[in-house]
Amino acid sequence: MPIALYALAIGGFGIGLTEFVIAGLLPEVAADFRVTESVAGYLISGYALSVAVGAIALTAALGRVDRKKALLGLMILFIAGNLLSAVAANYELMLLGRILAALCHGAFFGIGSVVAADLVPAHRKAAAISIMFAGLTVANVLGVPLGTFLGQAAGWRATFWAIAAVGVIAFAGIALLTPPTPAAERSADSEWRIFANRQVWLSMIVTVLGYGGMFGAFSYIAYTLTGVSGFAASTVPWLLVLFGVGLFAGNIAGGKAADKNLGGTLVALLTGLAVVLAVFAATAGSQIATVAGLILMGGFGFATVPGLQMRILGHAQGAPTLASGANIAAFNVGNAFGAWIGGLTLAAGLGYTAPLWAAAAVTLAGLLVFVIAARLPGGEFHRPTGVANSTIAA
Secondary structure, X not given: OOOHHHHHHHHHHHHHHHHHHHXXXXXXXXXXXXXXXXXXXXXXXXXXXXXXXXXXXHHHHOOOOOHHHHHHHHHHHHHHXXXXXXXXXXXXXXXXXXXXXXHOHHHHHHHHHHHHHHOOOHHHHHHHHHHHHHHHHHHHHHHXXXXXXXXXXXXXXXXXXXXXXXXXXXXXXXXHHOOOOOOOOOOOOOHHHHHHOHHHHHHHHHHHHHHHHHHHHHHOHHHHHHHOOOOOHHHHHHHHHHHHHHHHHHHHHHHHHHHHOHHHHHHHHHHHHHHHHHHHHHHOOOHHHHHHHHHHHHHHHHHHHHHHHHHHHHOOOOOHHHHHHHHHHHHHHHHHHHHHHHHHHHHOOOOOOHHHHHHHHHHHHHHHHHHHHHHOOOOOOOOOOOOOOOOOOO
């Protein structure tokens, strides 16, 4: 595989760190800025909403720019945002730094996927894209726990300095190793036509609810682990390793399963995730059950990602870049929605297991929307009149 792919993977690694590491550092950040848990949670939801904006707006705006130059510009924005977070003197500047870093997230993965595919022959395009996204997975398996550990040992600001350094390395790698890749010529409004498809919108709603459920639980997991399960704060980074292992395994297994049966896989995974979240909430007082819950929550939660991405691409042929960006936006709207719902339960005084119960309900809503969408024309379970046992793939 071309070495340029690994430069893209480093960028994905840094972005993954920025998005997820804050969950492990939230108690320290909240204490430093003297804000409540729910207000500190806006550092997660604000980031997620900004990703949603950047995923569509920046991907569309950079559609006619040389893709290498676009990626370099996005990495500069990413570095600047993390530097601002590292030196922020107050909560408002910290939130601004998170927003700046987030704006590059969706566009980087949307444009980077096209660049990765262009670097290899047709029969290796999927493998090339997977290498770029491997950076995001590795960030969850190793980077987030280590980043949380660094933040607890040397102060949370040290983590953001380290993430900015990762951004500098990614920038240098892309500048040196990635060839110029001019964007394809197209009419100004051609890609936007995908939003006339009802199934595209339904796919994004399922993504918002299905992924939002898992992330809503994850956003406040440090409080659950220490306040309910009885783990010491120093063990949180290592517990997050288990969550990351679940993400990694779920991503691989979910992708393989979705290739074989997209509709059935999403029904099984969304159902399984809702059950896992509810059981986790009910058994969080047990440390053994909590360890199992962490792994399964990560596994079922991220196993949905390949299928959700595959579904929207299947309904948005001819506009892959914008469709990819739109679904990344939906993932992050889900992040913000889940974190917001979880924050409401904490603000209401319902306890540190309440975000898990709320997450289970949100996931069930996503399952319901998917089943409805799958039975509509063009859906996985739709059977045209007069055609027995027929299934139309997304």
